Amino acid sequence: DGGITQSPKYLFRKEGQNVTLSCEQNLNHDAMYWYRQDPGQGLRLIYYSQIVNDFQKGDIAEGYSVSREKKESFPLTVTSAQKNPTAFYLCASIGGQGDTEAFFGQGTRLTVV
């Protein structure tokens, strides 16, 4: 089955450590997105990529980094520079032709202690 997979579902890290969240899709989608969601809040865009080897900052990119070396993979690194990294992180992708919808992963809940 085609889909978008985020792993792990839960992640715990010590303060000051970098951590990388995985997002993989086998939908052959060109565009991929990372969002952060805090309790009771909407989705805020961190980074997005419309094509391999290219990506742009979203609204809250500070303290995060990404890479897009392969079409199917868009990993997000939460660096020690991110002041408040504990959150729910969602990855999405869009592809196909015309007005297709975005597909979302099931999210990674990151807790920094």
Add this chain to the structure above:
Amino acid sequence: DAKTTQPTSMDCAEGRAANLPCNHSTISGNEYVYWYRQIHSQGPQYIIHGLKNNETNEMASLIITEDRKSSTLILPHATLRDTAVYYCIVRPPLGNTGKLIFGQGTTLQVKP
């Protein structure tokens, strides 16, 4: 810089129609209106989308005003499982997707 405005929360009685409004007064001519919903701690799920005409699928109906500045998502017979956060977004067709901005969404509470 969300392009859409939605009420923060709404209630609906089980079995009744739920009508969720969305304002998108700055929508461009080639931008579609999409609706997603998110059940707690899961990834958002696509519901429906449209450009100009009203649309209906097995989940919901989408009514877009003639000037395209607002739309309404209709869940015809709401159930308790429809309790979720509903997001309305606008975006151009593929090839110029750019930022995909979600606002705060509307928390729909379906009550027995």
